[in-house]
Amino acid sequence: MTQRFDQAMRAFEPALPLGVAYSGGADSSALLLACARKWPGQVVALHVNHGLQAVAAEFEAHCVNTCARWHIPLHIARVAAQAQPGQSPEDAARIARYKAFDALALVECAGVAIKSIAIAQHADDQVETVLLALSRGAGLAGLSGMPQQWQRAGIDFHRPLLQVAGSVLRTWLAAQGEAFVDDPSNSDTRYTRNHIRAELLPALDRVFPQFRDTFARSARHAAEAQSLLEEVAMEDWAAVVHAPTDLPLIKAVQILSPARQSGVLRWWLKRSYQVIPNAAQLQELRRQVQACTTRGHHIHIKVGEGFVERRGLVLEWFPLRSPG
Structure with missing residues (x-):
């Protein structure tokens, strides 16, 4: 045994x-x-x-x-x-x-x-x-x-x-x-x-x-598929990143398919801030990114213990600010 x-x-x-x-x-x-x-x-x-x-x-x-x-x-x-x-x-x-x-x-x-x-x-x-x-x-x-x-x-x-x-x-x-x-x-x-x-x-x-x-076999299959998705997200990151700021360009993210938008945004948040958005937050973030077609469009959505906001051409995440 x-x-x-x-x-x-x-x-x-x-x-x-x-x-x-x-x-x-x-x-x-x-x-x-x-x-x-x-x-x-x-x-x-x-x-x-x-x-x-x-x-x-x-x-x-x-x-x-x-x-x-x-x-x-x-x-x-x-x-x-x-x-x-x-x-x-x-x-x-x-x-x-x-x-x-x-x-x-x-x-x-x-x-x-x-x-x-x-x-x-x-x-x-x-x-x-x-x-x-x-x-x-x-x-x-x-x-x-x-x-x-x-x-x-x-x-x-x-x-x-x-x-x-x-x-x-x-x-x-x-x-x-x-x-x-x-x-x-x-x-x-x-x-x-x-x-x-x-x-x-x-x-x-x-x-x-x-x-x-x-x-255990199913878990290994899922892990392999997740690894592949992360490789795709890394490749997409190279296409959407604004090099001087190391932040994602909104227009570049918009070009991607919805699934790849989710992948690259999730990868960016985890890599840069150790933040993992839930499904509802990620879906709303993607919706707001897609709707951002004018210079004055505002993006502000809670993700993890902070907010993703628009900063000019790019997205940035900020932690919750302490009162006072």
Whole structure:
């Protein structure tokens, strides 16, 4: 039953030294132990204490004790992950976690700074991500799910277990005789992801036993299509950009087809401002751009935490201005 896990670990070849995100749960415990056995002396554990639960201190203590027993160096980051108004707890925790990884990436293993970080998200997590994207009416970027590899702040991040079911990891860990902590929030169905895990995944398993593989394949297809769209958007950007300002020329955008207008405007906003417009905002922006045929035509539309406005011949995005 654990053959898929063994295959994933054989195929996983990150740049060393390697940091493994370690919560103390079953998934990260299996990944950390397997990596430490494959690359002895080249692996460190990275634990982020979000401080959101009463058991956070117990989880940290478990990680300290386990890493001492496994002879794996452990680095701990304590963060404030409380959600801001309008922000989900999951998003707040994720943002805080990756900021912590940025800091932990400076740690060393055997005197050398780590080059890669591995995260134990698995096939069930990928299915949940795709289902959440579908429920929100996401485009190709959302339907691509979680990438298996990416770079952030000069570090290679990896998710080597996206083809492995969570139950396989627990079975493998039990065979090693190893214990793990169980986050009580994982069973709280007030969170949509947990509701999907508790209700939808068992149903999918009964009706479509191969759903983890097929969802993963669909996510890869979506990711390839999204990559192609981004290449087209980059080519279109070269045709619409006003070089002195690095801003899009309105008349040049108008020449493009509606779909390519959406692509290049979305690419510009993300590249220049890290802003991702929703579908309604992008449609309204495109409509206003098409209607801009006179010198005095005004464009002003909220996109993200700011506004896109006309500035002469070009479009520009401005963040919301603080009162006073």
